[in-house]
Amino acid sequence: MQFKNPELLYALLLLVIPIIVHLFQLRKFRKTPFTNLKFLKAVSIQTRKSSKIKKWLVLFSRLLALACIILAFAQPYFTTKENFKSETETVLYIDNSLSLQAKGSQGELLKMVAQQLYKNQNLPDEISWFSNNNSSIKSKSEELKSTILEIDYSPNTLSYSEALLKAQSLFSNNQNSQKNLIWISDFQGQQNFPENNPENINITTVQLTPSNTNNLSVDSVYVSAINSTTLELTVSLSNFGEPVENVPIALFENEELIARTSVELKKNQSETATFEIEDINFNGRIDITDQSVLFDNQLFFNINKKNNIKVLSINQENDAFLNKIYTSDEFDFQSQNINSLDFNAIQEQNTIILNGLSELNPPLQNALLSFSENGGTLVIIPALEIDKSSYNQFLNSLNIGAINTDITNKKQITTIHFSHPIYQNVFENSVTNFQYPQVENSISILQRHTPVLTFEDNNDFLMQKVNTFLFTASLQSENSNFTNSPLVVPTFYRIAKQSLPLPNLYYSIGKFNEFAVAASLPQDHILNIKNKTTNFIPLQQNTSNKVLITTTDQPEIAGIYGVFDKDSLLQNVSYNYSREESKLNYMNAENWTNTATSNSIEAAFEKLAASDNISEYWKWFVIFALFFFIVELILLKVLK
Known part of the structure; x- marks a missing residue:
């Protein structure tokens, strides 16, 4: 037994005072004469015995009552040696990903979690907690209850390993403390549970189970055909569950209904629907109706007015092949001879070809x-014949390196690096029976950089260093047949397209997104992205003729946003929630080794409170003190 206030036990020494008073009675007896001495002597002996017993009983009851009061104030308790030597820390993880919009027996899973935590009587007095987008260290239980009802769904998700790392950061560095992690989640997705959990953390999982795992999802929207005045949009939908005969699909421009159609979705199958729209400043939204999970019932997209990419070719040789690639519908192509070059036009371009x-x-x-x-x-x-000194000086300035040697033997271009961004989604399959082009003469570069096209001897024909692309051979017809090969169009076309990465129809929230805004802005101007409810400043890089914008976690709400320079709208950009949680497949938390599983939130915290193994007994000693005072009262009033 331990005591919270052991210093109060010294008060037990005061119990000696009533004992001394009882043993050393200072009052003297007075004698009274009486005629019948025999009778008086018998009464006297009997009264003195009963009085002596009564006084001892009163003394014991009084001493016990006082001792119980002292022990109650000292607050005795029992605990194990482990818990007595350490403090207990509790961290709560609430998974608030979009899949928790699924409904359980008491409504949406996340709302059910909030209600149960709010009503829970076993929350520790001090608890740290975190979700996918918020965290709090050492909050009082009342503070947690005041904020838990306001928790909302987050498009951000944490992998199991990331959540464990986050939990570890909320625990203290005290090696002797008992660390408990309560993990509340539906465990949706196909992640594997971590094999090695932290040894100093006791993990208890509470798995949330929806009552219905059927779900319909708008997966994607893309342009499937381009006509003279219209675009054909294809909408892809998926059904995760039982077949649905008639799924209505609505197309909106801003808030105006433009078209409506319907499709039949078979069990666990996908289907498409098509719409036609005009290809000018279209701010669209696709809507379906599904009551299971709501976040994937809408998909926002927009089509901005096209900005032609500016390409300048500085020539000393024939550039007829470039004129065929850079057509006026997508590019502002200029061709200038080196001898009459307008230097003022250089900084206005997106791509320059030497x-x-x-x-x-x-x-x-x-x-x-x-x-x-x-x-x-x-x-x-x-060129076929170059001034190596000037080329080396320029290549060194670009950190590419220097020309090593001239190679005069004929070589074939045999390797296409399909993983390079230039060729991604260009070829349906990795081509093996391709009629590869060849060169007669080439140069080799002392340093190697990112390969794009490679010769048969493993030297590079086309390499990339940051935003510079270098061919190691002349493309004139007497030296190479590359300009007549099928590779020439996708190579030069995609290089120019990447110099001004125009916005996609939409982006996914929580992923790395990058696009460029064609605008020449003063250096002190900062672009912001906003709609009616959200306004934020993205990561951006301002160049002479464009602003490169990067977003990841922002915005947090799906919708169509405007890119603004102060109050001037430059273009629109759309964001949607990732569809990774649309398929309601779940891991089984019981298969996570070295963890405990609880059937409910209430049971998890009850188990946590019981595991502390601290039993307090001060209330019992108060009850005993009252009992002994009552015994004393009975002895004084009843016992004769």
């Missing part, structure tokens, strides 16, 4: 270096 220049003079080098540093894309095609 087509067969034999020499790179210092003024041109300085202008191109400034263009490259501002984020412009540079393509270098050497």
Whole structure:
């Protein structure tokens, strides 16, 4: 037995006082004469015995009552040695991902969790907690209850390993404390449970189970055909569950209903529907009706007015093949001879192609270096005969390296790096029976960079260094047949397209998203993204003719947003929730080794409270004190 206030036990020494008073009675007896001495002596002996017993009983009851009062104030308790030597820390993880919109026996799973935590009487006095987008360290239980009802769904998700790392950061560094983690989740998805849990953390899982695992989802929207005046949009839908005969699909522009159709969805199958729209500033939304999970019933998208990509070819050789690639519907293509080059046009371009220049003079080098540093894309095609000194000076300035040797033997281009962004989604399959182009003469570069196209001897024909692309051979017909091969169009087309990455129809919240806004802004201007309810400043890089914008966790709410320069709208961009949680498949928390499983939130916290193994007894001693006072009263009043 331990005591919270052991210093009060010294008061037990005061119990000696009533004992002394009882043993040393100072009052003297007075004698009274009486005629019948025999009778008086018998009465006297009998009275003195009963009085002596009564006084001892009263003394014991009084001593016991006082002792119980002292022990009650000292607050005795029993505990195990482990808990006596350590403090207990509790961390609560509430998974508030979008899949918890699924309904259980008491409504939406997340709302049910909030209600049960609010009503729980076994919450520790101090608890740390976190969700997928919020956290709090050492909150009082009343503080947790005041905020738990306001918790909302988050498009952000934490993997099991990330959640464990987050939980560890909320525990203290005290090695002797008992650390308990309560993990509340539906365990949706196909992640594998961590094999090695932290040894110093006791994990208790509470798995939430929906009553219905059927779900309909709007998966994607894409442009499937382009006509002279319209675009054909294809909507892809998925059914995760039982067949549905008639699923209505509505297309809105802003808040106006434009078209409506319906599809039949078979069990666990996908289906598509098509709409036609005009290809000018269309802010669209696809809607379906499904009561199971709500976040994937809408999909926002927008089509902005096209901004042509500016391409400049600086020539000393024939550029007829470039004129065929960079057509006026997508590109503003300029072709200038090196001898009559307008240097003022360089900084306005998105892509510059050096087509067969034999020499790179210092003024041109300085202008191109400034263009490259501002984020412009540079393509270098050497001539058959080049001034190595000027080329090496320029290549070294771009951190590409220097020309090593000239190679005069014929070589074939045999390797296409399909994983490179230029060729992603260009070919349906990795081509093996391709009629590869060849070159007669080439150069080799001392340093190797990101390969795009590679010769049969494993040297690079086309390489990339940041935003610079370098060919190691002339593309003139007498040296190479590359301009007549099928590779020439996707190669030059995709290089230019990536120099101004226009917004997609939409992006997914919580993922790395990058797009460019075609605008020439003063250096002190900052773009912001906003709609009626949200306004934030994204990560951005301002160059001479565009602003490169990067977003990840923001915005948090799906919708169509505007990109603004102060009050001026530059273009729109759409964001949607990721569809990764649309399929309601669940892991079984009981299969997670080295963890305990609880059937409910209430049971988990009851088990946690019981595991503390601390039993307090001060209330019992108060009851005993009252009992002994009552015994004393009975002895004084009843016993004769």
